[in-house]
Amino acid sequence: MTSPEIHAQRITPAELQAVNFQRAPLGRRGFDEDQVRAFLGQVEQELVRVLNEKADLENEVGRLRERIAGAGPDAAAIQPEDAHIQAVRILSNAQQTADQYVADAQRYSREIAEEARRGRDEILADARSRATLVLEEAHRQASYAAEQIAPSSEPMSGDERRELEREIAYLRTFSDVYRTHLRSYLEALLRNVEEWETSERESLSGTRAALPRMD
Protein backbone atom coordinates (compact mmCIF):
# COMPACT_ATOMS: atom_id res chain seq x y z
CA MET A 1 0.00 0.00 0.00
CA THR A 2 1.43 3.37 -0.94
CA SER A 3 1.12 6.38 1.25
CA PRO A 4 -0.28 9.45 -0.47
CA GLU A 5 2.76 10.46 -2.38
CA ILE A 6 2.22 13.92 -3.69
CA HIS A 7 4.82 15.68 -5.74
CA ALA A 8 5.46 19.21 -4.72
CA GLN A 9 5.41 20.56 -8.28
CA ARG A 10 2.59 18.81 -10.16
CA ILE A 11 -0.35 16.61 -9.30
CA THR A 12 -2.03 14.90 -12.21
CA PRO A 13 -5.67 13.73 -12.25
CA ALA A 14 -4.42 10.17 -12.68
CA GLU A 15 -2.33 10.41 -9.52
CA LEU A 16 -5.36 11.60 -7.59
CA GLN A 17 -7.32 8.61 -8.84
CA ALA A 18 -4.56 6.16 -7.90
CA VAL A 19 -3.80 7.52 -4.45
CA ASN A 20 -4.15 5.02 -1.60
CA PHE A 21 -4.51 5.85 2.06
CA GLN A 22 -3.21 3.68 4.81
CA ARG A 23 -6.01 2.62 7.14
CA ALA A 24 -5.82 4.16 10.62
CA PRO A 25 -4.67 1.48 13.08
CA LEU A 26 -7.47 -0.03 15.14
CA GLY A 27 -8.50 2.16 18.01
CA ARG A 28 -7.05 5.29 16.42
CA ARG A 29 -9.24 7.84 14.82
CA GLY A 30 -9.13 8.31 11.06
CA PHE A 31 -11.10 9.97 8.29
CA ASP A 32 -14.08 8.35 6.64
CA GLU A 33 -12.59 6.74 3.54
CA ASP A 34 -15.68 7.37 1.38
CA GLN A 35 -15.66 11.03 2.25
CA VAL A 36 -12.01 11.34 1.38
CA ARG A 37 -12.62 9.54 -1.93
CA ALA A 38 -15.55 11.78 -2.78
CA PHE A 39 -13.49 14.85 -2.02
CA LEU A 40 -10.60 13.60 -4.13
CA GLY A 41 -13.06 13.04 -6.95
CA GLN A 42 -14.14 16.65 -6.75
CA VAL A 43 -10.55 17.84 -6.68
CA GLU A 44 -9.76 15.68 -9.69
CA GLN A 45 -12.67 17.11 -11.69
CA GLU A 46 -11.63 20.61 -10.76
CA LEU A 47 -8.07 19.87 -11.82
CA VAL A 48 -9.21 18.55 -15.19
CA ARG A 49 -11.32 21.67 -15.66
CA VAL A 50 -8.41 23.95 -14.84
CA LEU A 51 -6.10 22.02 -17.16
CA ASN A 52 -8.61 22.34 -19.97
CA GLU A 53 -9.02 26.03 -19.40
CA LYS A 54 -5.25 26.32 -19.50
CA ALA A 55 -5.10 24.44 -22.81
CA ASP A 56 -7.78 26.73 -24.26
CA LEU A 57 -5.92 29.83 -23.12
CA GLU A 58 -2.59 28.58 -24.40
CA ASN A 59 -4.13 27.99 -27.78
CA GLU A 60 -5.70 31.41 -27.73
CA VAL A 61 -2.35 33.00 -26.88
CA GLY A 62 -0.59 31.01 -29.58
CA ARG A 63 -3.06 32.12 -32.21
CA LEU A 64 -2.92 35.74 -31.10
CA ARG A 65 0.89 35.66 -31.29
CA GLU A 66 0.77 34.25 -34.80
CA ARG A 67 -1.72 36.88 -35.79
CA ILE A 68 0.47 39.69 -34.47
CA ALA A 69 3.57 38.19 -36.08
CA GLY A 70 1.88 38.10 -39.47
CA ALA A 71 -0.09 41.27 -38.85
CA GLY A 72 -1.32 42.17 -42.26
CA PRO A 73 -4.22 44.39 -43.23
CA ASP A 74 -6.88 41.80 -42.26
CA ALA A 75 -5.28 40.67 -38.97
CA ALA A 76 -8.42 41.54 -37.07
CA ALA A 77 -10.68 39.32 -39.18
CA ILE A 78 -11.64 35.93 -37.77
CA GLN A 79 -9.17 33.29 -38.91
CA PRO A 80 -10.62 30.07 -40.32
CA GLU A 81 -8.79 28.12 -37.63
CA ASP A 82 -10.49 30.09 -34.84
CA ALA A 83 -13.84 29.48 -36.42
CA HIS A 84 -13.11 25.77 -36.57
CA ILE A 85 -12.09 25.60 -32.91
CA GLN A 86 -15.24 27.48 -32.00
CA ALA A 87 -17.33 25.06 -34.02
CA VAL A 88 -15.57 22.15 -32.31
CA ARG A 89 -16.52 23.62 -28.94
CA ILE A 90 -20.14 24.05 -29.91
CA LEU A 91 -20.37 20.53 -31.26
CA SER A 92 -18.66 19.15 -28.15
CA ASN A 93 -21.22 20.82 -25.93
CA ALA A 94 -24.07 19.49 -28.03
CA GLN A 95 -22.63 15.97 -27.93
CA GLN A 96 -22.17 16.21 -24.17
CA THR A 97 -25.78 17.24 -23.72
CA ALA A 98 -26.96 14.41 -25.94
CA ASP A 99 -24.80 11.94 -24.01
CA GLN A 100 -26.26 13.17 -20.76
CA TYR A 101 -29.79 12.50 -22.02
CA VAL A 102 -28.87 9.01 -23.18
CA ALA A 103 -27.04 8.22 -19.94
CA ASP A 104 -29.97 9.49 -17.87
CA ALA A 105 -32.43 7.44 -19.86
CA GLN A 106 -30.31 4.33 -19.39
CA ARG A 107 -29.89 4.90 -15.68
CA TYR A 108 -33.62 5.51 -15.34
CA SER A 109 -34.48 2.30 -17.16
CA ARG A 110 -31.98 0.35 -15.07
CA GLU A 111 -33.50 1.67 -11.86
CA ILE A 112 -37.01 0.81 -12.99
CA ALA A 113 -35.90 -2.66 -14.04
CA GLU A 114 -34.15 -3.25 -10.73
CA GLU A 115 -37.18 -2.09 -8.82
CA ALA A 116 -39.43 -4.36 -10.86
CA ARG A 117 -37.08 -7.28 -10.25
CA ARG A 118 -37.13 -6.63 -6.50
CA GLY A 119 -40.93 -6.39 -6.62
CA ARG A 120 -41.14 -9.68 -8.46
CA ASP A 121 -38.85 -11.44 -5.98
CA GLU A 122 -40.88 -10.07 -3.08
CA ILE A 123 -44.17 -11.19 -4.60
CA LEU A 124 -42.77 -14.67 -5.20
CA ALA A 125 -41.31 -14.95 -1.71
CA ASP A 126 -44.57 -13.70 -0.25
CA ALA A 127 -46.60 -16.18 -2.30
CA ARG A 128 -44.32 -19.00 -1.20
CA SER A 129 -44.59 -18.19 2.48
CA ARG A 130 -48.37 -17.71 2.21
CA ALA A 131 -48.68 -21.06 0.51
CA THR A 132 -46.72 -22.63 3.35
CA LEU A 133 -48.94 -20.93 5.92
CA VAL A 134 -52.12 -22.03 4.15
CA LEU A 135 -50.88 -25.60 4.04
CA GLU A 136 -49.96 -25.57 7.70
CA GLU A 137 -53.28 -24.09 8.67
CA ALA A 138 -55.19 -26.64 6.59
CA HIS A 139 -53.14 -29.41 8.13
CA ARG A 140 -53.81 -28.18 11.65
CA GLN A 141 -57.56 -27.92 11.16
CA ALA A 142 -57.79 -31.20 9.33
CA SER A 143 -55.84 -33.01 12.04
CA TYR A 144 -58.21 -31.58 14.59
CA ALA A 145 -61.24 -32.74 12.59
CA ALA A 146 -59.78 -36.21 12.29
CA GLU A 147 -59.23 -36.42 16.02
CA GLN A 148 -62.86 -35.50 16.60
CA ILE A 149 -64.07 -38.68 14.90
CA ALA A 150 -65.45 -40.56 17.85
CA PRO A 151 -64.51 -44.19 18.11
CA SER A 152 -67.39 -46.04 16.47
CA SER A 153 -69.65 -48.09 18.74
CA GLU A 154 -70.24 -50.76 16.17
CA PRO A 155 -68.44 -53.88 17.27
CA MET A 156 -68.03 -54.97 13.66
CA SER A 157 -66.00 -51.91 12.60
CA GLY A 158 -62.34 -52.54 13.15
CA ASP A 159 -59.41 -50.17 13.56
CA GLU A 160 -59.09 -50.00 9.84
CA ARG A 161 -62.46 -48.46 9.35
CA ARG A 162 -61.90 -45.89 12.05
CA GLU A 163 -58.59 -45.01 10.50
CA LEU A 164 -60.33 -44.58 7.17
CA GLU A 165 -62.98 -42.28 8.57
CA ARG A 166 -60.34 -40.24 10.24
CA GLU A 167 -58.49 -39.96 6.97
CA ILE A 168 -61.60 -38.87 5.11
CA ALA A 169 -62.41 -36.23 7.69
CA TYR A 170 -58.85 -34.99 7.48
CA LEU A 171 -58.87 -34.74 3.74
CA ARG A 172 -62.28 -33.12 3.56
CA THR A 173 -61.36 -30.42 6.05
CA PHE A 174 -57.96 -29.95 4.49
CA SER A 175 -59.36 -29.33 1.05
CA ASP A 176 -62.12 -27.06 2.44
CA VAL A 177 -59.68 -24.87 4.29
CA TYR A 178 -57.22 -24.90 1.43
CA ARG A 179 -59.86 -23.93 -1.09
CA THR A 180 -61.14 -21.08 1.03
CA HIS A 181 -57.69 -19.66 1.56
CA LEU A 182 -56.72 -20.09 -2.03
CA ARG A 183 -59.85 -18.34 -3.20
CA SER A 184 -59.34 -15.32 -0.99
CA TYR A 185 -55.68 -15.15 -1.95
CA LEU A 186 -56.44 -15.30 -5.65
CA GLU A 187 -59.11 -12.65 -5.28
CA ALA A 188 -56.64 -10.36 -3.56
CA LEU A 189 -54.12 -11.03 -6.30
CA LEU A 190 -56.70 -10.25 -8.97
CA ARG A 191 -57.49 -6.95 -7.27
CA ASN A 192 -53.78 -6.13 -7.32
CA VAL A 193 -53.53 -6.84 -11.01
CA GLU A 194 -56.54 -4.64 -11.73
CA GLU A 195 -55.09 -1.77 -9.74
CA TRP A 196 -51.82 -2.22 -11.54
CA GLU A 197 -53.51 -2.12 -14.93
CA THR A 198 -55.43 1.02 -14.07
CA SER A 199 -52.39 2.82 -12.80
CA GLU A 200 -50.37 1.77 -15.82
CA ARG A 201 -53.07 3.02 -18.15
CA GLU A 202 -53.20 6.33 -16.33
CA SER A 203 -49.44 6.82 -16.26
CA LEU A 204 -49.09 5.85 -19.92
CA SER A 205 -51.73 8.30 -21.09
CA GLY A 206 -49.90 10.90 -18.99
CA THR A 207 -46.50 10.29 -20.62
CA ARG A 208 -47.91 10.09 -24.11
CA ALA A 209 -49.34 13.53 -23.71
CA ALA A 210 -46.13 14.94 -22.25
CA LEU A 211 -43.52 13.43 -24.54
CA PRO A 212 -42.97 13.35 -28.28
CA ARG A 213 -42.97 9.80 -29.59
CA MET A 214 -39.55 8.20 -29.79
CA ASP A 215 -40.16 5.66 -32.55
Added chain:
Amino acid sequence: MDAQRLKDNFAQVAQHGDAVALFFYSDLFLRNPRLRDMFPVGMSTQRDRLLSALGRIVSQVDDLHNLVPFVQQLGRDHRKFGVEALHYPEVGASLVTTLRYFSGSSWTEELARDWTDAYNLVSKVMLDAAQQDSSVNPSWWNAQIVAHERRRFDLAVFRVLPDRPFAYQPGQSASLEVPARMRMWRSYSMANAPRPDNTVDFHVQLIDGGPVSPVLVRSLRVGDWIKLSAPVGTMTFDERSGRDVLLIGGSTGLAPLKAILDQIGALPSPPRVHLFFGARYVDGLYDLDDLQKRAAGAPWLTVIPAVSDHDPGAVAEHGTLPDVIGRFGMWQNHDAYVCGSPGMTDATVDRLLNLGLSHDRIRIDKYADA
Protein backbone atom coordinates in the same frame (compact mmCIF):
# COMPACT_ATOMS: atom_id res chain seq x y z
CA MET B 1 10.90 7.85 -34.32
CA ASP B 2 10.98 8.39 -30.54
CA ALA B 3 8.26 6.18 -29.04
CA GLN B 4 8.96 7.30 -25.47
CA ARG B 5 8.29 10.88 -26.51
CA LEU B 6 4.94 9.81 -27.99
CA LYS B 7 3.99 8.03 -24.78
CA ASP B 8 4.94 11.02 -22.62
CA ASN B 9 3.00 13.33 -24.87
CA PHE B 10 -0.05 11.10 -24.82
CA ALA B 11 0.06 10.81 -21.01
CA GLN B 12 0.24 14.59 -20.74
CA VAL B 13 -2.71 15.05 -23.10
CA ALA B 14 -4.76 12.34 -21.34
CA GLN B 15 -4.75 14.48 -18.19
CA HIS B 16 -7.45 16.59 -19.76
CA GLY B 17 -9.86 13.69 -19.35
CA ASP B 18 -13.08 13.43 -21.33
CA ALA B 19 -12.46 16.78 -23.04
CA VAL B 20 -9.80 15.14 -25.25
CA ALA B 21 -12.13 12.53 -26.73
CA LEU B 22 -14.89 15.13 -27.09
CA PHE B 23 -12.56 17.40 -29.02
CA PHE B 24 -11.30 14.55 -31.19
CA TYR B 25 -14.77 13.41 -32.25
CA SER B 26 -16.08 16.93 -32.76
CA ASP B 27 -13.09 17.77 -34.95
CA LEU B 28 -13.48 14.51 -36.88
CA PHE B 29 -17.21 14.95 -37.48
CA LEU B 30 -16.95 18.62 -38.41
CA ARG B 31 -14.39 17.86 -41.07
CA ASN B 32 -16.07 14.64 -42.23
CA PRO B 33 -19.79 14.79 -41.38
CA ARG B 34 -20.54 11.48 -43.11
CA LEU B 35 -18.41 9.64 -40.52
CA ARG B 36 -20.89 10.54 -37.76
CA ASP B 37 -23.23 7.83 -39.00
CA MET B 38 -20.71 5.13 -38.23
CA PHE B 39 -20.82 5.80 -34.48
CA PRO B 40 -23.60 5.27 -31.91
CA VAL B 41 -25.86 8.20 -31.02
CA GLY B 42 -24.90 8.40 -27.35
CA MET B 43 -21.17 8.08 -26.99
CA SER B 44 -20.43 8.75 -23.34
CA THR B 45 -19.59 5.17 -22.39
CA GLN B 46 -17.46 4.30 -25.40
CA ARG B 47 -16.07 7.71 -26.12
CA ASP B 48 -12.65 7.35 -24.70
CA ARG B 49 -12.42 3.65 -25.52
CA LEU B 50 -11.44 4.30 -29.12
CA LEU B 51 -9.30 7.34 -28.44
CA SER B 52 -7.38 5.94 -25.46
CA ALA B 53 -6.82 2.67 -27.32
CA LEU B 54 -5.74 4.62 -30.35
CA GLY B 55 -3.20 6.64 -28.40
CA ARG B 56 -1.98 3.64 -26.46
CA ILE B 57 -1.54 1.46 -29.51
CA VAL B 58 0.02 4.07 -31.73
CA SER B 59 2.51 5.16 -29.07
CA GLN B 60 3.61 1.55 -28.56
CA VAL B 61 4.91 1.59 -32.09
CA ASP B 62 8.37 0.54 -30.85
CA ASP B 63 6.76 -2.73 -29.75
CA LEU B 64 4.75 -3.19 -32.93
CA HIS B 65 6.01 -6.70 -33.67
CA ASN B 66 4.46 -7.93 -30.40
CA LEU B 67 1.28 -6.02 -31.05
CA VAL B 68 0.82 -7.24 -34.61
CA PRO B 69 -1.67 -10.06 -33.93
CA PHE B 70 -3.78 -7.73 -31.79
CA VAL B 71 -3.67 -4.89 -34.31
CA GLN B 72 -4.51 -7.28 -37.15
CA GLN B 73 -7.54 -8.49 -35.22
CA LEU B 74 -8.51 -4.85 -34.62
CA GLY B 75 -8.26 -4.20 -38.34
CA ARG B 76 -10.54 -7.15 -39.12
CA ASP B 77 -12.94 -6.04 -36.33
CA HIS B 78 -13.22 -2.63 -37.99
CA ARG B 79 -14.72 -4.10 -41.16
CA LYS B 80 -18.09 -4.52 -39.48
CA PHE B 81 -18.12 -0.80 -38.57
CA GLY B 82 -17.98 -0.04 -42.30
CA VAL B 83 -14.48 1.45 -42.01
CA GLU B 84 -12.58 1.73 -45.31
CA ALA B 85 -9.05 2.67 -46.30
CA LEU B 86 -9.99 6.26 -47.14
CA HIS B 87 -11.19 6.86 -43.57
CA TYR B 88 -7.80 6.22 -42.01
CA PRO B 89 -6.10 9.50 -43.02
CA GLU B 90 -9.17 11.40 -41.83
CA VAL B 91 -8.98 9.85 -38.38
CA GLY B 92 -5.21 10.35 -38.34
CA ALA B 93 -5.56 14.06 -39.10
CA SER B 94 -8.04 14.57 -36.25
CA LEU B 95 -5.82 12.60 -33.89
CA VAL B 96 -2.87 14.89 -34.59
CA THR B 97 -5.01 18.05 -34.38
CA THR B 98 -6.33 16.92 -31.00
CA LEU B 99 -2.91 16.11 -29.63
CA ARG B 100 -1.57 19.42 -30.82
CA TYR B 101 -4.44 21.36 -29.30
CA PHE B 102 -3.98 19.80 -25.84
CA SER B 103 -0.18 19.88 -25.90
CA GLY B 104 -0.13 23.65 -26.05
CA SER B 105 3.38 25.08 -26.08
CA SER B 106 5.08 21.69 -25.71
CA TRP B 107 4.01 20.70 -29.25
CA THR B 108 6.84 20.43 -31.78
CA GLU B 109 7.16 19.63 -35.45
CA GLU B 110 9.06 16.43 -34.55
CA LEU B 111 6.13 15.27 -32.42
CA ALA B 112 3.76 15.95 -35.28
CA ARG B 113 5.93 13.93 -37.65
CA ASP B 114 6.42 11.04 -35.23
CA TRP B 115 2.71 10.75 -34.50
CA THR B 116 1.87 10.75 -38.19
CA ASP B 117 4.50 8.12 -38.99
CA ALA B 118 3.47 5.88 -36.10
CA TYR B 119 -0.21 6.20 -37.00
CA ASN B 120 0.50 5.31 -40.61
CA LEU B 121 2.42 2.20 -39.56
CA VAL B 122 -0.40 0.96 -37.33
CA SER B 123 -3.01 1.80 -39.99
CA LYS B 124 -1.10 -0.22 -42.54
CA VAL B 125 -1.16 -3.32 -40.35
CA MET B 126 -4.90 -2.89 -39.73
CA LEU B 127 -5.69 -2.27 -43.37
CA ASP B 128 -3.60 -5.19 -44.64
CA ALA B 129 -5.34 -7.55 -42.23
CA ALA B 130 -8.76 -6.17 -43.22
CA GLN B 131 -7.89 -6.53 -46.88
CA GLN B 132 -6.82 -10.13 -46.41
CA ASP B 133 -9.92 -10.92 -44.40
CA SER B 134 -12.14 -9.50 -47.13
CA SER B 135 -11.07 -12.24 -49.54
CA VAL B 136 -12.41 -14.86 -47.10
CA ASN B 137 -15.20 -13.24 -45.10
CA PRO B 138 -17.93 -10.68 -45.74
CA SER B 139 -17.81 -7.53 -43.56
CA TRP B 140 -20.75 -9.08 -41.75
CA TRP B 141 -23.40 -11.75 -42.21
CA ASN B 142 -27.12 -11.00 -42.32
CA ALA B 143 -29.01 -13.52 -40.26
CA GLN B 144 -32.73 -14.14 -39.82
CA ILE B 145 -34.33 -15.20 -36.56
CA VAL B 146 -35.95 -18.61 -37.10
CA ALA B 147 -36.89 -19.39 -33.48
CA HIS B 148 -37.09 -17.39 -30.26
CA GLU B 149 -37.96 -18.72 -26.80
CA ARG B 150 -38.30 -16.77 -23.57
CA ARG B 151 -37.01 -19.18 -20.93
CA ARG B 152 -37.49 -16.75 -18.05
CA PHE B 153 -38.63 -13.14 -17.86
CA ASP B 154 -35.00 -12.10 -18.34
CA LEU B 155 -33.58 -14.88 -20.47
CA ALA B 156 -34.04 -15.96 -24.08
CA VAL B 157 -32.65 -18.62 -26.37
CA PHE B 158 -32.92 -17.92 -30.08
CA ARG B 159 -31.84 -19.47 -33.37
CA VAL B 160 -30.66 -17.59 -36.45
CA LEU B 161 -30.02 -18.58 -40.04
CA PRO B 162 -27.09 -16.62 -41.56
CA ASP B 163 -27.42 -15.72 -45.24
CA ARG B 164 -24.19 -17.58 -46.13
CA PRO B 165 -22.06 -20.28 -44.59
CA PHE B 166 -20.86 -19.18 -41.16
CA ALA B 167 -17.80 -21.16 -40.07
CA TYR B 168 -16.49 -21.00 -36.49
CA GLN B 169 -15.03 -23.14 -33.76
CA PRO B 170 -17.14 -24.27 -30.79
CA GLY B 171 -16.42 -21.94 -27.85
CA GLN B 172 -16.13 -18.80 -30.00
CA SER B 173 -18.37 -15.73 -30.04
CA ALA B 174 -19.49 -13.16 -32.59
CA SER B 175 -20.74 -9.58 -32.36
CA LEU B 176 -24.40 -8.92 -33.10
CA GLU B 177 -26.15 -5.76 -34.16
CA VAL B 178 -29.94 -5.36 -34.03
CA PRO B 179 -31.71 -2.75 -36.17
CA ALA B 180 -33.33 -1.25 -33.06
CA ARG B 181 -29.87 -0.47 -31.63
CA MET B 182 -27.79 0.55 -34.62
CA ARG B 183 -24.00 0.80 -34.20
CA MET B 184 -24.11 -1.00 -30.88
CA TRP B 185 -22.31 -4.26 -31.46
CA ARG B 186 -22.33 -6.75 -28.58
CA SER B 187 -20.61 -10.15 -28.29
CA TYR B 188 -22.55 -13.38 -27.89
CA SER B 189 -21.28 -16.95 -27.84
CA MET B 190 -22.48 -19.52 -30.33
CA ALA B 191 -24.29 -22.22 -28.33
CA ASN B 192 -23.87 -25.11 -30.77
CA ALA B 193 -21.17 -26.62 -32.94
CA PRO B 194 -21.63 -25.71 -36.63
CA ARG B 195 -24.61 -27.61 -38.09
CA PRO B 196 -25.19 -28.85 -41.62
CA ASP B 197 -28.22 -26.52 -41.90
CA ASN B 198 -26.01 -23.52 -40.90
CA THR B 199 -28.32 -22.43 -38.05
CA VAL B 200 -26.77 -20.96 -34.91
CA ASP B 201 -28.18 -20.67 -31.38
CA PHE B 202 -27.58 -17.84 -28.91
CA HIS B 203 -28.44 -17.56 -25.21
CA VAL B 204 -29.01 -14.05 -23.91
CA GLN B 205 -29.50 -12.81 -20.39
CA LEU B 206 -31.13 -9.42 -19.92
CA ILE B 207 -28.87 -6.93 -18.14
CA ASP B 208 -31.00 -4.30 -16.35
CA GLY B 209 -30.77 -0.97 -18.16
CA GLY B 210 -28.42 -2.31 -20.83
CA PRO B 211 -29.13 -1.00 -24.33
CA VAL B 212 -28.92 -4.22 -26.36
CA SER B 213 -29.71 -7.28 -24.25
CA PRO B 214 -33.30 -6.20 -23.37
CA VAL B 215 -34.05 -5.88 -27.09
CA LEU B 216 -32.67 -9.36 -27.80
CA VAL B 217 -34.61 -10.92 -24.92
CA ARG B 218 -37.92 -9.07 -25.15
CA SER B 219 -38.40 -7.59 -28.61
CA LEU B 220 -36.79 -9.92 -31.11
CA ARG B 221 -39.32 -11.86 -33.24
CA VAL B 222 -39.12 -14.74 -35.66
CA GLY B 223 -38.52 -13.27 -39.12
CA ASP B 224 -36.42 -10.30 -37.85
CA TRP B 225 -32.97 -9.75 -39.32
CA ILE B 226 -29.78 -9.05 -37.39
CA LYS B 227 -26.12 -8.59 -38.36
CA LEU B 228 -23.44 -11.03 -37.31
CA SER B 229 -19.69 -10.31 -37.33
CA ALA B 230 -16.88 -12.76 -38.00
CA PRO B 231 -16.32 -15.17 -35.09
CA VAL B 232 -13.57 -14.52 -32.53
CA GLY B 233 -12.38 -16.07 -29.28
CA THR B 234 -9.86 -18.47 -27.86
CA MET B 235 -11.91 -20.56 -25.41
CA THR B 236 -11.87 -23.43 -27.87
CA PHE B 237 -11.66 -27.13 -27.06
CA ASP B 238 -8.22 -28.76 -26.96
CA GLU B 239 -8.87 -32.12 -28.62
CA ARG B 240 -5.30 -33.32 -28.35
CA SER B 241 -4.77 -33.02 -24.59
CA GLY B 242 -6.47 -36.36 -23.86
CA ARG B 243 -7.33 -35.21 -20.34
CA ASP B 244 -10.78 -35.31 -18.80
CA VAL B 245 -12.83 -32.16 -19.04
CA LEU B 246 -14.40 -29.76 -16.58
CA LEU B 247 -16.97 -27.32 -18.02
CA ILE B 248 -18.18 -24.53 -15.73
CA GLY B 249 -20.87 -22.08 -16.84
CA GLY B 250 -22.69 -19.37 -14.87
CA SER B 251 -26.11 -18.56 -16.38
CA THR B 252 -25.71 -17.87 -20.12
CA GLY B 253 -22.02 -18.70 -19.71
CA LEU B 254 -23.41 -22.11 -20.57
CA ALA B 255 -23.73 -21.17 -24.25
CA PRO B 256 -20.16 -21.78 -25.52
CA LEU B 257 -19.88 -24.86 -23.29
CA LYS B 258 -22.84 -26.43 -25.09
CA ALA B 259 -21.06 -25.88 -28.38
CA ILE B 260 -18.02 -27.64 -26.93
CA LEU B 261 -20.29 -30.46 -25.67
CA ASP B 262 -21.53 -30.92 -29.25
CA GLN B 263 -17.95 -31.19 -30.42
CA ILE B 264 -16.99 -33.69 -27.71
CA GLY B 265 -20.11 -35.75 -28.36
CA ALA B 266 -19.03 -36.24 -31.97
CA LEU B 267 -15.61 -37.67 -30.99
CA PRO B 268 -15.09 -41.43 -31.49
CA SER B 269 -14.14 -41.85 -27.82
CA PRO B 270 -15.13 -38.81 -25.76
CA PRO B 271 -13.22 -37.96 -22.55
CA ARG B 272 -15.12 -37.89 -19.26
CA VAL B 273 -16.88 -34.56 -18.91
CA HIS B 274 -18.24 -32.86 -15.79
CA LEU B 275 -20.48 -29.91 -16.57
CA PHE B 276 -21.31 -27.52 -13.73
CA PHE B 277 -24.19 -25.18 -14.53
CA GLY B 278 -24.93 -22.44 -11.99
CA ALA B 279 -27.63 -19.83 -11.42
CA ARG B 280 -28.91 -17.75 -8.55
CA TYR B 281 -32.41 -19.28 -8.57
CA VAL B 282 -33.74 -22.62 -9.73
CA ASP B 283 -35.64 -21.03 -12.62
CA GLY B 284 -32.33 -19.55 -13.78
CA LEU B 285 -31.24 -23.09 -14.73
CA TYR B 286 -32.94 -22.32 -18.01
CA ASP B 287 -31.47 -25.19 -20.02
CA LEU B 288 -31.30 -27.98 -17.46
CA ASP B 289 -33.86 -30.19 -19.20
CA ASP B 290 -31.80 -30.38 -22.34
CA LEU B 291 -28.57 -30.98 -20.42
CA GLN B 292 -30.11 -33.82 -18.44
CA LYS B 293 -31.47 -35.35 -21.60
CA ARG B 294 -27.99 -35.27 -23.08
CA ALA B 295 -26.46 -36.78 -19.93
CA ALA B 296 -29.01 -39.61 -19.98
CA GLY B 297 -27.83 -40.60 -23.44
CA ALA B 298 -24.11 -40.08 -22.83
CA PRO B 299 -22.30 -42.20 -20.24
CA TRP B 300 -19.25 -39.90 -20.46
CA LEU B 301 -21.21 -36.83 -19.33
CA THR B 302 -22.17 -35.78 -15.79
CA VAL B 303 -24.26 -32.65 -15.28
CA ILE B 304 -24.23 -30.90 -11.90
CA PRO B 305 -26.58 -27.93 -11.50
CA ALA B 306 -25.94 -25.43 -8.69
CA VAL B 307 -28.13 -22.71 -7.19
CA SER B 308 -26.62 -20.03 -4.97
CA ASP B 309 -29.35 -17.77 -3.58
CA HIS B 310 -31.74 -20.23 -1.97
CA ASP B 311 -31.85 -23.87 -1.05
CA PRO B 312 -33.03 -25.74 -4.17
CA GLY B 313 -33.69 -29.00 -2.35
CA ALA B 314 -33.06 -32.09 -4.43
CA VAL B 315 -33.11 -30.31 -7.80
CA ALA B 316 -29.59 -28.90 -7.59
CA GLU B 317 -26.58 -28.35 -5.36
CA HIS B 318 -26.80 -25.36 -3.03
CA GLY B 319 -23.93 -22.88 -3.31
CA THR B 320 -21.91 -20.72 -5.67
CA LEU B 321 -20.10 -22.47 -8.50
CA PRO B 322 -16.62 -22.19 -6.88
CA ASP B 323 -18.00 -23.68 -3.66
CA VAL B 324 -19.80 -26.52 -5.37
CA ILE B 325 -16.80 -27.38 -7.53
CA GLY B 326 -14.64 -27.44 -4.41
CA ARG B 327 -17.02 -29.92 -2.84
CA PHE B 328 -16.74 -32.33 -5.74
CA GLY B 329 -13.71 -34.41 -6.50
CA MET B 330 -10.23 -33.62 -7.56
CA TRP B 331 -9.67 -31.64 -10.70
CA GLN B 332 -5.87 -31.52 -11.02
CA ASN B 333 -5.85 -33.77 -14.04
CA HIS B 334 -8.58 -31.98 -15.95
CA ASP B 335 -8.75 -29.27 -18.56
CA ALA B 336 -11.15 -26.59 -17.32
CA TYR B 337 -13.31 -24.26 -19.40
CA VAL B 338 -14.90 -21.40 -17.45
CA CYS B 339 -17.48 -18.94 -18.78
CA GLY B 340 -19.80 -16.32 -17.28
CA SER B 341 -19.87 -12.88 -15.65
CA PRO B 342 -16.56 -11.35 -14.48
CA GLY B 343 -17.38 -12.02 -10.82
CA MET B 344 -18.20 -15.65 -11.47
CA THR B 345 -15.18 -16.38 -13.70
CA ASP B 346 -12.69 -14.64 -11.37
CA ALA B 347 -13.93 -16.47 -8.29
CA THR B 348 -14.03 -19.81 -10.10
CA VAL B 349 -10.53 -19.49 -11.53
CA ASP B 350 -9.19 -18.54 -8.09
CA ARG B 351 -10.78 -21.65 -6.64
CA LEU B 352 -9.46 -23.91 -9.39
CA LEU B 353 -5.93 -22.58 -8.85
CA ASN B 354 -6.34 -23.23 -5.12
CA LEU B 355 -7.46 -26.74 -5.91
CA GLY B 356 -4.18 -27.34 -7.69
CA LEU B 357 -5.14 -26.87 -11.34
CA SER B 358 -2.44 -25.01 -13.24
CA HIS B 359 -3.14 -21.85 -15.20
CA ASP B 360 -2.33 -23.34 -18.60
CA ARG B 361 -5.13 -25.88 -18.17
CA ILE B 362 -7.83 -23.26 -17.65
CA ARG B 363 -9.49 -21.48 -20.55
CA ILE B 364 -11.76 -18.56 -19.78
CA ASP B 365 -14.42 -16.48 -21.50
CA LYS B 366 -15.52 -13.40 -19.57
CA TYR B 367 -18.84 -11.72 -20.39
CA ALA B 368 -17.59 -8.15 -20.03
CA ASP B 369 -16.10 -5.44 -22.13
CA ALA B 370 -12.47 -6.10 -23.03
